[in-house]
Amino acid sequence: MTRIAIVGGHGKIARLLIPLLVDAGHQPIALVRDPDYSAELERLGAEVGILDIEQHSADDFAEAFAGVDCVVFAAGGGADGNVERKRTVDLGGSLKSIEGATTAGANRFVQISVIGVDEPLGDDVEEAWAAYVKAKRDADAALRSSDLDWTIVRPGGLTDYEPTGNVSLAESVDRAEIPRGDVAAVIAAAIDEPATIGQQWEVVGGSTPIAEAIGGAVA
Secondary structure (H helix, E strand, C coil): CCEEEEECCCCHHHHHHHHHHHHCCCEEEEEECCHHHHHHHHHHCCEEEECCCCCCCHHHHHHHCCCCCEEEECCCCCCCCCHHHHHHHHHHHHHHHHHHHHHHCCCEEEEECCCCCCCCCCCCCCHHHHHHHHHHHHHHHHHHHCCCEEEEEEECEEECCCCCCEEEEECCCCCCEEEHHHHHHHHHHHHCCHHHCCEEEEEEECCEEHHHHHHHHHC
16 A cells, blocks of 8 residues: 555545545545545545645645655645745645655655646736746756656646546647546556656647556656
8 A cells, every 4th residue: 555645635636536546555645724624535535634735844744744655746826816826835835745755755756737837928928827837837847856756747728527538648738628537547547657757748638548648658
């Protein structure tokens, strides 16, 4: 059994990921700010830990990761116009997770980013979106520079449609949508495949089964 901490453990992707990890024989630990989420997450099969991404320190993150084999950074500041939270959650949370995982010896780290963050931004981009893209880009760069066994997944536009089990996955793909359930399935599959370490992909809906798409990407 692998113990997998999920930062942002009550997010939409996290809640879809938890049952997949349980089915694969892992024990997810959902890290959340609000203890009121505990009962729901425990019903899905997760243990629950309390972690405030913005208020807690990297040492607190390390304590939350004690005994953990893998960290999934699934947190996000949301789709609101709060520029500051893009820095404190999407970047700051990732940086503290990286530091905490390194301290705790949780060497496997999978990060959910977003498609196209390395592309130049136009002059007409909204301030909040520009801050979000920069935060995700800088978080990805920090993870790549770490000594952790990292994988970065950069999904396209997220939807709540039923997952198909099929994707288009590569270092760069055309922008398109993808169900959150398929993103969760990609993450679960990547955790169990050592060849995904050191890989960064964009992923959208497609016609290739997830296992086959990952196999082709790492070949």
